Amino acid sequence: MAKLQKSIDKRNALIKATxxxxxxxxxxxxxxxxxxxxxxxxPATIYLxxxxxxxxxxxxxxxxxxxxxxxxxxxxxxxxxxxTGFETIWKRIAEFKLNEYEHAMFLAQCxxxxxxxxxxxxxxxxxxxxxxxxxxxxxxxxxxxxxSNYLLYAYAVSPLSFLMIAQKRGAFQLDKxxxxxxxxxxxxxxxxxxx
Amino acid sequence: MAKLQKSIDKRNALIKATxxxxxxxxxxxxxxxxxxxxxxxxPATIYLxxxxxxxxxxxxxxxxxxxxxxxxxxxxxxxxxxxTGFETIWKRIAEFKLNEYEHAMFLAQCxxxxxxxxxxxxxxxxxxxxxxxxxxxxxxxxxxxxxSNYLLYAYAVSPLSFLMIAQKRGAFQLDKxxxxxxxxxxxxxxxxxxx
DNA sequence: TATATAAAAATGAATGTTCATTCTTTTTTT
DNA sequence: AAAAAAAGAATGAACATTCATTTTTATATA
Numbered sequence: 001m002a003k004l005q006k007s008i009d010k011r012n013a014l015i016k017a018t019x020x021x022x023x024x025x026x027x028x029x030x031x032x033x034x035x036x037x038x039x040x041x042x043p044a045t046i047y048l049x050x051x052x053x054x055x056x057x058x059x060x061x062x063x064x065x066x067x068x069x070x071x072x073x074x075x076x077x078x079x080x081x082x083x084t085g086f087e088t089i090w091k092r093i094a095e096f097k098l099n100e101y102e103h104a105m106f107l108a109q110c111x112x113x114x115x116x117x118x119x120x121x122x123x124x125x126x127x128x129x130x131x132x133x134x135x136x137x138x139x140x141x142x143x144x145x146x147x148s149n150y151l152l153y154a155y156a157v158s159p160l161s162f163l164m165i166a167q168k169r170g171a172f173q174l175d176k177x178x179x180x181x182x183x184x185x186x187x188x189x190x191x192x193x194x195x
Numbered sequence: 196m197a198k199l200q201k202s203i204d205k206r207n208a209l210i211k212a213t214x215x216x217x218x219x220x221x222x223x224x225x226x227x228x229x230x231x232x233x234x235x236x237x238p239a240t241i242y243l244x245x246x247x248x249x250x251x252x253x254x255x256x257x258x259x260x261x262x263x264x265x266x267x268x269x270x271x272x273x274x275x276x277x278x279t280g281f282e283t284i285w286k287r288i289a290e291f292k293l294n295e296y297e298h299a300m301f302l303a304q305c306x307x308x309x310x311x312x313x314x315x316x317x318x319x320x321x322x323x324x325x326x327x328x329x330x331x332x333x334x335x336x337x338x339x340x341x342x343s344n345y346l347l348y349a350y351a352v353s354p355l356s357f358l359m360i361a362q363k364r365g366a367f368q369l370d371k372x373x374x375x376x377x378x379x380x381x382x383x384x385x386x387x388x389x390x
Numbered sequence: 391t392a393t394a395t396a397a398a399a400a401t402g403a404a405t406g407t408t409c410a411t412t413c414t415t416t417t418t419t420t
Numbered sequence: 421a422a423a424a425a426a427a428g429a430a431t432g433a434a435c436a437t438t439c440a441t442t443t444t445t446a447t448a449t450a
Contacts, residue, residue: 007425026309028223031409042427044412053410112307112360113221150361151373155380158357159349165307166345178346185350185384202399226435237401239438248436 011049013039018060019106027057027115058120061110064103069127071096076130082138083187086156089131090186093157094179097164104164135190145192155189206244208234213255214301222252222310253315256305259298264322266291271325277333278382281351284326285381288352289374292359299359330385340387350384 017038021030032053036043050056072092076085097104110116116124135152138144144152159182167174174182212233216225227248231238245251267287271280292299305311311319330347333339339347354377362369369377 010426024309026221026223028221029309032411033409043410044428045426047411048425109308113304114219114224115221147373147376148367150358150367151377154354154357154361154377155384159353161357162349162353163345166349172343172345178342181342182346182349189350189380189384205400227437228435238436239402240400242437243399 007049010039010041010045014041014046014049014056015060015063018056019064019102022057022060022109022115023102023105026109027113054117058116061107061116061120062123064106065124066127067103068096068107071100073130078130078133082134082141082143083191085134086138086187086190087183089134090156090183091179094160094182097160098167098174098179101164101168104161105168108161108165143192144190152190156186159186202244205234205236205240209236209241209244209251210255210258213251214259214297217252217255217304217310218297218300221304222308249312253311256302256311256315257318259301260319261322262298263291263302266295268325273325273328277329277336277338278386280329281333281382281385282378284329285351285378286374289355289377292355293362293369293374296359296363299356300363303356303360338387339385347385351381354381 014035017035018030021034021038032046033043035056036046039046046056050059072089075092076088078085080088110121110124132149135144135149139146163174163182166172209230212230213225216229216233227241228238230251231241234241241251245254267284270287271283273280275283305316305319327344330339330344334341358369358377361367
């Protein structure tokens with residue numbers, strides 16, 4: 001147990017260092033030696049926990065993605081109405097992107113570059129299923145526009161990624177009121193017009 | 196003249212190769228030797244046209260960004276109404292992202308990673324000014340929501356980037372009708388409610 | 391116009407560095 | 421005292437950049 005405990009601490013430190021360094025420098029400009037140094041570990045030790053550099057970054061991606069979706073669906077219950085369910089999920093997504101932006105930026109970089117291998121990307125996408133299921137239900141109930149989930153996601157969720165990056169760059173600051181307004185925009189863009 | 200002509204061809208070939216290779220492998224996983232080979236040039240020749248690798252990618256970014264904004268504003272005139280002006284610009288943005296996606300993907304990667312240096316990023320942003328000016332005019336005329344340009348951009352333009360990536364991954368295909376619908380969504384999200 | 395020569399452009403090979411990964415030894419745990 | 425974990429140093433490959441030559445182009449002269 002002591003052994004396992006210790007190992008998990010080191011593993012976590014490695015994942016944390018990877019996120020921070022990759023965020024600031026990108027995958028290929030982050031040497032294993034720096035990751036090791038930041039995690040206070042010898043470079044050789046990394047290879048006791050991960051097969052190689054690609055494996056390290058794949059596993060980091062999957063962990064952060066899982067953390068993201070756990071966070072996002074934490075308050076959501078399938079028994080909720082489509083409208084309430086969407087609001088619940090959307091607001092958690094916003095919170096995550098704006099408060100946990102170290103992790104959110106890491107995901108954005110993974111999703112916009114050829115850094116993560118295809119199987120790991122697929123693995124990461126799975127976790128978003130409850131939102132897609134909610135939308136399908138909404139379409140059946142005639143509450144949500146009958147269009148591709150990609151379009152719904154583009155309108156309702158992807159603007160948050162842009163705002164996150166803008167905020168991270170210090171260009172401007174989102175407040176409560178703006179988030180509420182952004183939410184209204186998101187809902188308007190996916191609900192059927194009559195609602 | 197013949198000399199200059201030849202040089203420009205080589206320079207263009209280098210820029211083209213850079214875009215293609217960086218798109219597929221990322222900046223740091225693209226060796227100068229491969230860029231040279233794809234451009235049918237010796238590695239040493241690159242250094243006659245660019246200071247170093249960073250300079251090559253910075254200049255590539257600025258050129259692609261300029262091409263993008265030229266394309267985007269090609270049909271736009273300041274004399275247009277806010278509504279027409281926005282539609283004109285938006286549809287060109289959509290066209291560019293969906294038709295020229297090699298270049299659009301390159302820009303997305305540059306904007307989501309620490310690949311380009313700060314001065315070059317700033318240089319690239321400048322070109323978008325006419326759209327921001329149009330929005331300011333719209334706010335004064337009471338046609339556009341009186342919110343930060345970042346929010347307007349997030350709602351109205353950033354979804355297109357997401358759709359572009361989804362389309363590139365072959366996940367789905369945008370048709371004329373969906374683009375029209377996406378445009379309506381974009382306009383709804385930034386116009387003042389009464390309009 | 392044809393030839394010689396200087397300047398510019400281009401090249402392939404060489405250089406030195408950085409880095410992922412492995413090896414051997416030491417330390418810690420059981 | 422055996423096994424597991426960790427360490428630092430060593431290895432070898434990949435790469436950006438430079439160097440020494442060669443090739444091409446432009447210019448001047450006859």
